[in-house]
Amino acid sequence: MLEDYFRQYGLIAILALVAVAVPTSMLAFSWLASRVGIRPANPTPVKLETYECGVETIGGAWNRFNFRYYLYAILFVIFDVEVVFLYPWATKFIRLELFALIEMGVFVAILLVGWAYAWRKRDLEWGS
Amino acid sequence: MPGLTDNLYLLTPEFALAGLAFLVFIIDLLLPEERKDLLGWLSVAGLLGVVALSLVMLPGKEATLYGGLLAVDGYSLFFKVFFLGLGVFIILSSIDYVKLHLNHPGEFYGLLLFSILGMNLMAQSRELLTAYISLELLSFSLYVMVAYALNNAKSNEGSLKYIIIGAFSSAILLYGISMVYSALGVTRFEGISAALSSITDLRPALWVGLALIMVGLGFKLAAVPFHMWAPDAYEGAPLPVTAYLAIASKAAAFALVLRLLSEAFVPAADRWDQWQIIVATLAALSMLVGNLVALAQRNLKRLMAYSSIGHVGYILAGAVALSTDSLLGANGIIFYLVGYSITSIVVFAALIAFFNATGQEEIPDLAGLADRQPFLAMAIAVSFFSLGGLPIFVGFTMKFYLFTAVANAGYLWLAGLAIFTSLVSLYYYLQVIRQMYIQPALAAPATDAADGPGEHPPAEPESEHTHTPSHHEPSGDYEPLPRPSALLLVVMVLGLVAVVGLGVYPAPLLELVEGASAAILPGG
Numbered sequence: 001m002l003e004d005y006f007r008q009y010g011l012i013a014i015l016a017l018v019a020v021a022v023p024t025s026m027l028a029f030s031w032l033a034s035r036v037g038i039r040p041a042n043p044t045p046v047k048l049e050t051y052e053c054g055v056e057t058i059g060g061a062w063n064r065f066n067f068r069y070y071l072y073a074i075l076f077v078i079f080d081v082e083v084v085f086l087y088p089w090a091t092k093f094i095r096l097e098l099f100a101l102i103e104m105g106v107f108v109a110i111l112l113v114g115w116a117y118a119w120r121k122r123d124l125e126w127g128s
Numbered sequence: 129m130p131g132l133t134d135n136l137y138l139l140t141p142e143f144a145l146a147g148l149a150f151l152v153f154i155i156d157l158l159l160p161e162e163r164k165d166l167l168g169w170l171s172v173a174g175l176l177g178v179v180a181l182s183l184v185m186l187p188g189k190e191a192t193l194y195g196g197l198l199a200v201d202g203y204s205l206f207f208k209v210f211f212l213g214l215g216v217f218i219i220l221s222s223i224d225y226v227k228l229h230l231n232h233p234g235e236f237y238g239l240l241l242f243s244i245l246g247m248n249l250m251a252q253s254r255e256l257l258t259a260y261i262s263l264e265l266l267s268f269s270l271y272v273m274v275a276y277a278l279n280n281a282k283s284n285e286g287s288l289k290y291i292i293i294g295a296f297s298s299a300i301l302l303y304g305i306s307m308v309y310s311a312l313g314v315t316r317f318e319g320i321s322a323a324l325s326s327i328t329d330l331r332p333a334l335w336v337g338l339a340l341i342m343v344g345l346g347f348k349l350a351a352v353p354f355h356m357w358a359p360d361a362y363e364g365a366p367l368p369v370t371a372y373l374a375i376a377s378k379a380a381a382f383a384l385v386l387r388l389l390s391e392a393f394v395p396a397a398d399r400w401d402q403w404q405i406i407v408a409t410l411a412a413l414s415m416l417v418g419n420l421v422a423l424a425q426r427n428l429k430r431l432m433a434y435s436s437i438g439h440v441g442y443i444l445a446g447a448v449a450l451s452t453d454s455l456l457g458a459n460g461i462i463f464y465l466v467g468y469s470i471t472s473i474v475v476f477a478a479l480i481a482f483f484n485a486t487g488q489e490e491i492p493d494l495a496g497l498a499d500r501q502p503f504l505a506m507a508i509a510v511s512f513f514s515l516g517g518l519p520i521f522v523g524f525t526m527k528f529y530l531f532t533a534v535a536n537a538g539y540l541w542l543a544g545l546a547i548f549t550s551l552v553s554l555y556y557y558l559q560v561i562r563q564m565y566i567q568p569a570l571a572a573p574a575t576d577a578a579d580g581p582g583e584h585p586p587a588e589p590e591s592e593h594t595h596t597p598s599h600h601e602p603s604g605d606y607e608p609l610p611r612p613s614a615l616l617l618v619v620m621v622l623g624l625v626a627v628v629g630l631g632v633y634p635a636p637l638l639e640l641v642e643g644a645s646a647a648i649l650p651g652g
Contacts, residue, residue, distance in 0.1 A: 113150050117153060117157060120157040
């Protein structure tokens with residue numbers, strides 16, 4: 001059984017090879033095409049700009065992000081995980097007993113402490 | 129088969145501890161800034177409550193929870209009370225320091241409580257992933273606590289190194305766990321021992337996995353050659369956190385390693401014979417490198433870091449002596465952990481008192497401490513003698529038991545090396561004592577006029593001490609230090625009483641220790 005399990009890594013290895021081969025072959029083909037003269041080469045500043053979802057780029061790619069994004073991400077993860085647990089619990093709620101309700105209450109209460117902590121420490125306010 | 133939640137009540141102390149930690153965090157939100165030291169007292173009271181709760185509820189209980197992930201037995205009870213007690217003493221010695229030097233006291237105590245919870249679970253877990261999660265609960269709290277001196281570059285540097293090495297070693301540990309699982313299909317300790325003793329074809333994956341687990345734990349223990357993070361993390365951390373790193377986190381890692389070795393490796397006798405050599409090599413390297421490099425240190429925290437690496441070597445030597453038919457090795461290790469922790473608490477309480485008074489932490493700064501603050505000098509001297517292994521202190525007794533166990537297991541060279549490196553360690557301990565007792569105090573800095581109101585009368589009991597003024601000429605030119613605060617005095621006095629008491633009369637503690645080690649080595 002474990003051998004079968006390890007064999008699956010072979011598939012992953014093939015996938016990895018393909019994943020490397022596709023972009024490499026594209027670049028190689030493009031380079032070849034330019035050598036043969038099929039591909040015209042006339043770069044303009046607009047063409048050479050970083051692609052930013054199609055809109056005009058603002059600033060360099062090396063600017064710093066506000067540290068607060070990180071806090072928001074962490075808070076987001078807290079509630080994300082909460083939903084991951086709440087969802088299966090909610091679908092089976094009818095069949096679960098009182099114990100499960102209490103357990104979920106404890107779980108949500110613990111997360112609430114974290115949230116209240118972030119609120120009280122003014123991490124939800126952008127300005128300060 | 130019993131349900132998973134049938135005996136959940138046996139975890140009441142853990143639930144209470146987690147509740148206490150949350151309570152500290154919540155109350156911290158409500159308290160005004162100047163009343164925050166209440167949180168320290170609340171933590172101490174809560175920890176004592178949890179100790180009482182465990183002592184009332186758990187003695188004599190033998191059970192496994194969650195289908196064998198956690199064990200409630202004599203071993204876990206012993207370590208639970210031990211860790212909670214250590215927590216009490218660490219908090220008592222840090223209350224003053226936190227008030228003077230650190231911001232955010234609420235989180236300090238809350239994180240400390242969470243890390244104690246992690247340590248308790250480490251001593252209880254009988255399964256690799258549970259052990260790993262408990263270890264991470266401890267480590268995460270420690271990463272933050274090491275960086276607690278926010279504006280101190282060294283603290284940040286130490287914490288950065290600690291967190292990177294910690295994450296790295298966790299990855300190695302997890303990878304090892306996954307390899308072992310792929311080879312054996314189990315992660316429970318008793319499953320591993322059963323599989324190890326019955327397996328016939330030795331897959332490389334199994335050996336690589338077990339080796340990676342040992343390497344990962346070696347990083348956590350700071351055993352040579354996985355020790356490089358320790359001195360920087362110790363030096364950068366605020367002193368109470370250094371104490372906590374050196375004492376509690378080390379004891380917890382050993383509680384985990386001891387249970388892992390005794391339940392997973394030692395019962396598979398053939399394989400354990402091969403593994404003993406590896407543990408013995410780690411032990412020998414740790415003793416040699418820790419003690420020899422300690423000779424060159426000037427900073428007290430770095431000195432304690434290298435000395436603790438040396439002590440890790442001794443305890444690992446004890447781990448070599450583990451076997452199914454003798455409790456000597458396990459007894460020696462647990463007794464050593466207790467003795468080492470108590471002694472180190474005295475050292476660190478004294479260093480914290482010294483730092484609170486002077487803000488200094490280099491060895492030369494201690495010059496003339498015997499004149500400036502005789503009690504502090506005495507506390508440091510006694511506990512260093514104990515760490516060096518001189519008799520009538522607990523350090524001698526613990527080394528005696530441990531080294532006897534090592535020699536009995538047939539590892540005479542290791543026991544010999546341990547004794548030799550103990551002698552080496554005595555040299556750098558005595559260097560510090562020489563600074564305090566023989567070296568004259570540095571001339572008082574020209575700030576005499578500045579400390580008007582806080583001025584203390586020159587210590588009068590000077591003359592009563594058997595102290596000959598002949599060995600330094602410029603006598604009287606020192607500045608007496610203010611007395612350590614009452615809290616630190618209490619910690620030091622209790623610690624010193626225990627250091628001497630356990631050194632002279634270790635029998636009661638040994639009885640408890642034997643009960644604890646019988647729980648993990650039932651054959652002994």
